[in-house]
Each structure stands twice: as C-alpha cells, then as structure tokens.
Amino acid sequence: MIDAQGCVKSAELCAPLKGVHIYRRTRGGKIIPAMETDVGGEWALSDLRPHDTVLFKKEGFVSKSYPATALPQLVRLLEDRPIAYQDKLWFRPGEEVAVYAYASQPFSAHLYRHGLKKNHVLDLGRHQSAEQTVPDGHFVESGLDWEETLRYRIPSDANPGLYSLLLETPDQEPFAVPMIVSTPARKYGKRSRLLVLASTNTWQTYNLWGGRSRYRNFEDGGSEDFLNVSHGFMFRFLLGMWALLPSKLQNAVRKMTGRTQPAWKFKKLTIRRPCTNCRLEEESVLRPFTNHLAGGEWRLLAWLEREGIPYDIVSGYDFHQAPNLLANYSAIILSTHCEYWSKDMYRGLKEHHEKKGLWILNVSGNSIYRGIDFFDDGSIWCSHYFFHRTGEDETRILGVRFTDGDYGTCAPYRVLRPEHWVFQDVPLNKNTLTFGSASLNQNTLKTYRRYDPGRPGSEHGLEGMGASGWETDKLSKQAPKDIVAVAKGLNKHGGADMVVRDPQGMRGGLFSASSVTFSGSLLIDAVCSKILKNVLGRALG
Numbered sequence: 001m002i003d004a005q006g007c008v009k010s011a012e013l014c015a016p017l018k019g020v021h022i023y024r025r026t027r028g029g030k031i032i033p034a035m036e037t038d039v040g041g042e043w044a045l046s047d048l049r050p051h052d053t054v055l056f057k058k059e060g061f062v063s064k065s066y067p068a069t070a071l072p073q074l075v076r077l078l079e080d081r082p083i084a085y086q087d088k089l090w091f092r093p094g095e096e097v098a099v100y101a102y103a104s105q106p107f108s109a110h111l112y113r114h115g116l117k118k119n120h121v122l123d124l125g126r127h128q129s130a131e132q133t134v135p136d137g138h139f140v141e142s143g144l145d146w147e148e149t150l151r152y153r154i155p156s157d158a159n160p161g162l163y164s165l166l167l168e169t170p171d172q173e174p175f176a177v178p179m180i181v182s183t184p185a186r187k188y189g190k191r192s193r194l195l196v197l198a199s200t201n202t203w204q205t206y207n208l209w210g211g212r213s214r215y216r217n218f219e220d221g222g223s224e225d226f227l228n229v230s231h232g233f234m235f236r237f238l239l240g241m242w243a244l245l246p247s248k249l250q251n252a253v254r255k256m257t258g259r260t261q262p263a264w265k266f267k268k269l270t271i272r273r274p275c276t277n278c279r280l281e282e283e284s285v286l287r288p289f290t291n292h293l294a295g296g297e298w299r300l301l302a303w304l305e306r307e308g309i310p311y312d313i314v315s316g317y318d319f320h321q322a323p324n325l326l327a328n329y330s331a332i333i334l335s336t337h338c339e340y341w342s343k344d345m346y347r348g349l350k351e352h353h354e355k356k357g358l359w360i361l362n363v364s365g366n367s368i369y370r371g372i373d374f375f376d377d378g379s380i381w382c383s384h385y386f387f388h389r390t391g392e393d394e395t396r397i398l399g400v401r402f403t404d405g406d407y408g409t410c411a412p413y414r415v416l417r418p419e420h421w422v423f424q425d426v427p428l429n430k431n432t433l434t435f436g437s438a439s440l441n442q443n444t445l446k447t448y449r450r451y452d453p454g455r456p457g458s459e460h461g462l463e464g465m466g467a468s469g470w471e472t473d474k475l476s477k478q479a480p481k482d483i484v485a486v487a488k489g490l491n492k493h494g495g496a497d498m499v500v501r502d503p504q505g506m507r508g509g510l511f512s513a514s515s516v517t518f519s520g521s522l523l524i525d526a527v528c529s530k531i532l533k534n535v536l537g538r539a540l541g
Contacts, residue, residue, distance in 0.1 A: 005044035006073035008037050008056060011134040012276075013451055014211025014218040016041030017077060020058040025065075027051040045071075062104070064133070072136040080104050081449075082167040082175045085144065085274045088378045089200045090180045090315035094156035097165075099177075100146035102132040105169040109150060113181075114162040114298045116305040118283055121163070124152050138219045140210040143272030143379070154181060160313050162198070162294065162301055164280040173448050178203065178278035178294045183312035189328030192310040193540055196301065196333045199364070201316035201340035201372055203293050204380050206453045209274045213453055214370075214382050217264045261385050271379045277454035281447075286523060290444045290462065291454040292470055292516045296336035299440055300363060303522035307533060316345065317378045323348020331359035331508075331539035336519045337471070338364040339402075340372045340380070346392050353397055358508040359539035363532065365496065365516035366402040366471040368394035399483035399499045400473035400514050406493035408458040410469025410517055412437040413487040413498060420486045421538070422500055422511070426530045434490070435527035436467025441520030464491070467521035467528050472496035473514035489515065500535075511535040 008020045020037040022045070034054075037043045045054065052068040061077040084101035091097055099109070109124035130149045135142075154163075160183040164176040180198045183191075205214035212219050279295030285302040289295050304311050312329070319325065320342045326332065326349065346368060352358040371384030384390045388401075395401050415423065415433040428435065443462040446452060456462055462470060468489025475485055475497040482501055489495020496518070501510035513519075513532075521528040 001046070002048040002050065002068050003046045004048065004068070004071045005042070006071065006075060007041045008043065008075045008077060009041055009211075010061070011076050011078040012209055012211075014076070014138070017058060017061070020056055020077070023055040023057065024048065025053040025055060031055070062133070074137050076134050076136050078102060078132065078134045081172050082107055082169055083274045083276075084149070084165070084167055084175065084177050085272060086165070086177055086179065088271055088317070089178060089203065089275065090182050090317060090378075091154055092182055092184050093154055093158040093160070096151060096153045098148050099150045099152070099165065100132070100144065101130050101149040101167060102146070103127075103130050103167065103169060105129055105172065107167050107169045110166045110168075111152070111154075112164050112166060112280075113159065114164065114280060114285070114301065116285065116302045118285070121155065121158065122152060124150060138211065140212040140219065140270060140273070141268045143270035145272075162280075162298055162313075164278065166281065174281045175274075176278055176280040178275055178280055180313060180315045182314045182318050185322070185325070188312065188325050192312050193330040194309065194311045194333065194536070195326070195329040195331070196304075196311050196313040196335055197319060197338060198297060198313055198315050199293070199335050199338045201380060202337050203275060203277060204269055204271065205340050205372070205382065206277050206293060207269065207273070207275045208451060208453045209276050212264065212267070212269070214265060214269065215453070215457070217262075220264065265385070266382050268375065268379055268381045271377060276450050277452060279454055286440065288440050288442050288444050289520070290442065290456070292337045292441070293454045295454060296441055296516065296519055299523055300333070300335055300519040303519075303529065306523065307529070309536060316340070317374060319348070320345050320374055326352040326358055327356065329358065330541070331361055331536070333361045334364045334367050336364050337516050338362070338367045339369045340382070341368045341370075341387060342373055343371065343390050343392065346387070346390075346394065350392070350397055353508050355506050356508075357503065357506060359503070360397065360508065360510050361532075361535060361539065362398055362400075362510070362512035362514065363519055365473055365514055365518070367398060367473065367512075369402045393478055395476035395478045396480065397510070398473075398512055399475055399479035399501065399510065400497055400512050401476045402471060402473050403494060404471075406472060406489075406491040406495060408456050408461070408463055408470065409491045409493065410439065410442070410462055410464040411466040411490040411492075411495060413466075413468050413489050413496070415487050417484065417486045420484070420500065422486055422531050422534050424534055426527050426534070428527060435487075436518070436521050436525050438465060438524055439467050439469065439517040439520040440524060441470070441517040466490070467513075467518045467525060468496040468515045469517040471516045473512065475499060483510065509539060
C-alpha cells in the first residue's frame with residue numbers, strides 16, 4: 001500500500017487550486033472518486049496500490065494523471081485557454097519563427113503589426129488543437145519545453161515595429177504573443193535618424209506567467225501586489241527622510257532590521273514562457289487602456305506614424321548586444337516604461353550622448369532605474385536593485401529619477417517656463433497654463449480573466465487622469481545644473497518633472513517627459529503632441 005500527499009497549483013500563477021477532483025483508477029480500469037483539494041490545494045491519499053493511477057481534474061484546467069508510485073508533491077495544472085510563446089520577443093524581417101502553443105480547440109493564427117492601424121500581415125491558417133503539459137514544481141527559472149506547434153517566416157519586406165501573433169478559438173478569450181520586428185543591422189539609420197528603444201526588458205521583468213516576476217513571487221507562497229501600500233502623510237514623510245540617507249547607511253539599516261531584498265528578486269526570469277502583459281488583443285489604438293508595457297508603446301508608435309515621422313526600432317537585447325548601433329542615429333526615444341538596463345546599454349547611451357551629439361528623448365517614466373544582465377538566450381536577471389548602484393548615475397544624463405510618492409496617480413502638467421522653445425506654437429491655455437489633462441492610458445475595467453501584471457499594483461488602479469502619471473520621475477540634486485524643468489505634473493504628491501537640456505559642444509540634447517502615461521496622451525492631446533514634435537524638430541534638424 002502507498003500513502004501520498006501534496007498540493008495542486010495553477011500553471012500561470014502557481015496559486016493553490018481548491019476543488020480539484022482526484023480519482024483513483026485501478027489496474028482493471030475502474031475509476032473511483034477519492035477526494036477534492038481543500039482551499040490550500042492540499043490533498044492526501046492512502047491505501048493506494050502500486051498499479052493504481054491517480055487523476056487530477058478541474059473544470060477550466062488540463063487534467064493530469066500519474067502512476068501511484070510516481071506522484072509528485074506539487075502538481076501544476078495548465079489553464080484551458082489558448083496561450084503560446086516564441087523563442088524570444090524580438091525578430092528581424094525574413095526570420096523564421098517557431099511557435100509553441102496550447103489550445104484545446106482548433107484555433108486560427110494571424111500576424112499583426114501595431115501602428116496607427118492594426119494591420120494584418122499574415123494569415124497562418126487554422127490549426128488543430130495542440131496539447132502541451134507544464135512541468136510540476138517551479139519552472140520560471142528553467143523555462144518550458146513545449147512541442148513546436150507551427151512555424152512561419154516574417155516577410156522579408158516587413159516594416160519594423162511592434163507586432164503580435166494572435167491566437168483565436170470560437171468561444172475562448174484570444175491571446176496575443178507580443179514581439180518587436182527590429183530594424184536589421186544593415187539598415188540602421190538608412191530610413192530614419194530616429195531610433196525607438198522598445199522596453200522589452202521591462203516586459204520580461206513584469207511577466208508573471210509561471211508564478212514569479214521581478215515583483216511578485218507565488219512560487220514560495222502568497223505575494224502582495226507591488227506597492228499596494230498606504231500613501232498617507234506619514235508614509236510619504238518617512239519615504240522622503242529615507243531617500244536623504246546615504247546608500248551605505250540605507251544598506252546598514254536594512255541589514256540591521258532584516259529588510260534586505262529577498263533572493264528571489266535576483267533569480268533568472270526565463271524568456272521561454274508566455275508573455276501575458278501586452279494588451280495587443282484589442283483592435284483600435286484609440287481605445288482607452290491600462291497598460292505600461294507593450295500596450296503603451298503601441299500608442300507612441302501610432303503617434304509617430306500619424307505625424308509622418310519615420311523611425312527605426314530595436315529591442316533591449318539588440319541594444320545590449322550592439323550598443324554602438326547608436327552611431328547611426330541623431331536621436332533615441334526611450335519608450336513608455338524603459339526601466340531595466342544593462343551596464344553595456346547605459347555606457348553606449350552615455351558615450352554617444354556626451355561625445356557624439358545623440359539626443360535622448362525620454363518619453364517614459366521610471367527610466368534606467370534598475371540594473372539587469374542577460375543570459376545567452378535573452379533571458380534576464382536583476383543584477384542591481386537600483387541602477388545607480390552599478391557605479392553609473394543615470395541622473396547625470398537624464399537629470400531625473402523615479403520616486404514612488406505619487407505612484408498610481410495621474411494629473412495634467414503645469415507650464416513653468418512658457419517662453420521656452422519647447423512651447424513654440426503650442427496651443428496653451430493662457431489662463432491656466434496647464435496641458436495633458438487626458439491620456440488614453442487610464443483606469444479601465446479588466447478585460448480578460450488572466451492576471452495582468454501590466455495593470456497598476458495598487459488596490460484601486462489608477463487615480464485621476466492625465467499625461468503625468470502612474471510612475472513619474474523627479475529632477476535630481478545630482479542632475480547637471482543646465483537641465484531645466486519646463487513643466488511640472490500636478491499630481492498631489494509631486495508629479496513628473498518635464499525637463500530639457502540644450503546640446504552643447506559634442507554633447508547632444510535631452511528631453512524627458514518623465515511619465516509612463518505621457519505616451520498615451522500623444523494621440524489625443526494637441527499640446528503634448530506639439531511639444532514632442534518641437535523636440536523632434538530640434539533633435540533631427
């Protein structure tokens with residue numbers, strides 16, 4: 001006789017599954033109900049025979065079965081809805097792509113490009129259902145090893161940009177696999193002197209599929225939402241006092257109080273798993289949304305196309321591998337939420353900005369805030385909790401750094417220097433001198449059942465409306481003195497500092513909107529749009 005016990009958890013979040021039906025199938029084929037898992041996903045069986053098979057079934061999940069002699073303590077069940085991943089998040093025109101998909105029903109697959117319109121690129125046909133299994137235990141570090149489901153080739157004449165592979169079944173929610181089709185190296189700077197850096201590094205760190213991201217960890221039990229804390233007066237006061245302490249003293253206090261960062265925040269995040277935070281299933285770029293990742297970047301790219309501004313685009317990994325590609329460009333845009341950087345990326349940016357005239361357009365919030373490094377396959381790990389502790393200070397070139405006092409709040413900007421050239425021919429309200437009162441990136445209802453790490457980590461979502469919001473950066477005391485604040489977010493706890501630095505000598509210029517929601521305002525706010533056009537006019541001549 002065999003006694004066994006364990007726990008059943010979901011594939012996506014590694015969350016305990018209550019009500020999983022457990023059956024015992026005898027050697028003769030008779031199926032006997034045994035028990036159901038409790039609220040913690042726990043189960044215990046006794047008096048099993050060596051030739052028995054144990055089945056785990058729950059509606060909405062893919063069933064699993066095991067010999068009684070090989071029952072794992074942790075069983076992971078895959079959610080029964082279409083989902084897929086590819087080998088990476090970035091490809092080039094003409095590259096062949098393998099798709100690893102699960103679908104319990106026949107499904108269709110289509111490739112789309114996300115610009116001012118969502119353009120259909122390839123019809124990849126109808127496919128039969130695809131069975132896949134997830135490993136039991138934890139797999140965020142090792143990745144999945146699914147069977148290849150289909151293969152396609154990106155057209156050799158594909159226009160670089162933001163793309164998605166959309167999987168659809170007749171009666172289940174769709175799933176879009178995000179990707180960047182990068183500008184090929186041989187074409188750097190040939191079509192445009194403007195480069196957009198897609199924030200694929202940040203997409204990866206927020207991806208929670210499998211049960212762990214850089215922010216939440218369900219592998220080791222429950223995990224609270226990031227920054228789901230009180231933002232009352234005392235919290236903000238203590239946060240401000242803490243920020244004034246030198247880094248060495250902060251580290252000493254953390255060690256004394258046992259408040260050091262947990263080790264899981266620095267573990268590998270594999271790229272070989274579905275990326276569920278893209279919000280690219282939608283049809284219209286003008287639809288209000290809540291997303292600080294690929295969905296936010298779609299709106300920026302759509303604005304560039306609406307204004308007739310050609311651009312090249314690369315992923316974070318492309319830039320990490322070849323930081324000297326910046327030699328082909330006059331300006332670089334940091335897109336939407338460009339938080340995670342390797343030292344090679346930063347040094348390349350700094351070199352070309354300070355010595356080769358590169359303009360930096362920080363159309364992003366919480367930029368260059370944490371340090372990462374890459375594995376050979378493009379997987380990442382957080383190497384430094386704060387980027388400035390890598391030995392480089394990002395505020396020396398950006399002028400600003402993220403602070404979390406007004407996290408999750410949104411508001412317009414107020415003009416501080418109406419005479420500045422960024423406001424030339426800008427339709428300002430002379431009475432209020434405010435702008436950016438609306439952004440497509442706002443508080444919206446959750447669309448799909450999947451857990452969405454692209455939404456705010458605060459309990460009530462985004463508070464307020466405006467182009468200064470969600471995560472915002474402030475002018476640093478270490479910033480060069482010729483960096484000028486031209487506008488200030490009206491968020492109740494600080495707001496974004498919009499800053500400008502004119503070029504001098506061999507150093508290029510700087511513009512920073514310092515806000516995650518700014519890119520979402522460009523398609524609907526004439527002032528935000530004109531400001532960025534003015535900056536691009538200077539940067540690109």
